[in-house]
Amino acid sequence: MSNKIEISACIVCGSTSLNDELTVTDWLVSNEVFYLKNCNSCGFRFTSNPPSAMQAGPYYETEEYVEHSDSSAGIINTVYHQARKWMLRYKLGLIKKHAKGNRLIDIGSGSGYFIHFMKQNGLAVAGVEISDKAVALCNEKFGITAYSPTQFLNNEIQDEYDIATMWHVFEHVYSYDEYFAMLKQKLTADGTLIIAMPNHLCLEEKYYRKYWNGYDTPRHLWHFTSETFTQFAKDRGFEVVKEHNLPLDPFYNCLISASYKKSFSFMPATLMLGLLSLLNSIFFFKKSSSIVYVLKKI
Numbered sequence: 001m002s003n004k005i006e007i008s009a010c011i012v013c014g015s016t017s018l019n020d021e022l023t024v025t026d027w028l029v030s031n032e033v034f035y036l037k038n039c040n041s042c043g044f045r046f047t048s049n050p051p052s053a054m055q056a057g058p059y060y061e062t063e064e065y066v067e068h069s070d071s072s073a074g075i076i077n078t079v080y081h082q083a084r085k086w087m088l089r090y091k092l093g094l095i096k097k098h099a100k101g102n103r104l105i106d107i108g109s110g111s112g113y114f115i116h117f118m119k120q121n122g123l124a125v126a127g128v129e130i131s132d133k134a135v136a137l138c139n140e141k142f143g144i145t146a147y148s149p150t151q152f153l154n155n156e157i158q159d160e161y162d163i164a165t166m167w168h169v170f171e172h173v174y175s176y177d178e179y180f181a182m183l184k185q186k187l188t189a190d191g192t193l194i195i196a197m198p199n200h201l202c203l204e205e206k207y208y209r210k211y212w213n214g215y216d217t218p219r220h221l222w223h224f225t226s227e228t229f230t231q232f233a234k235d236r237g238f239e240v241v242k243e244h245n246l247p248l249d250p251f252y253n254c255l256i257s258a259s260y261k262k263s264f265s266f267m268p269a270t271l272m273l274g275l276l277s278l279l280n281s282i283f284f285f286k287k288s289s290s291i292v293y294v295l296k297k298i
């Protein structure tokens, strides 16, 4: 589909000693092949041959990128939309528990369901979104105009914020240092940064491997774990003060991964694997399907 770049050093520790972990197909859009590598020094895993940032756009062009869709066709979409309502309440609970103040900026705000819900619950909200289509949907549906990443990174937004959120967004970000620097600048001294990402140490990754939805190559560049993200954030002036899971993510991951694997996708068994993964994460938190990192400035 386009020219690839080659990432030849670990973005966590800088080591160039890497080993091949897995070859993963882009099941969603291009059917192209991508490579996951592990850092031999710190264990960080990443997609080593993604498209360049300028050429990543076409890899997002699919109706099945459900966050941007209100379609209720298909059981996965139905489950997804019910789950979204539950997740919005869960996320609000996390924010109320950890954050002070009510000015929130959501990076990767998509079509705006999250910021709209937070606004309904008394927060002053802003969004940052790369997709023009999603910005238009958000404006049309909720009357909220999201900023562009360029406006955010060029410091064209005057306000400061008490809370910044990135829900399954940071793993997509090429200019991770610029984002961290600007988040540090935009958050108040006591501000809270919340970043949620998939975690490949989860149980269902062991079963699905190259079909695991959490890899989502080449859209997901970085495959953090609690250990690697804690170090990464610390080097950029943030401390992880608390971690949570997202209890519906193992089910969502299993349903999507099973649709890629095709050979065996009997739904009750798929959901059972999701349940096993969730139960496993109760005993071994670091093996949660996704981790919500709550961070404060150091």
Ligand SMILES: [Zn+2]
Residues within 6 Å of the ligand: 010, 011, 012, 013, 014, 015, 039, 040, 041, 042, 043, 044
């Ligand atoms: Zn490393």
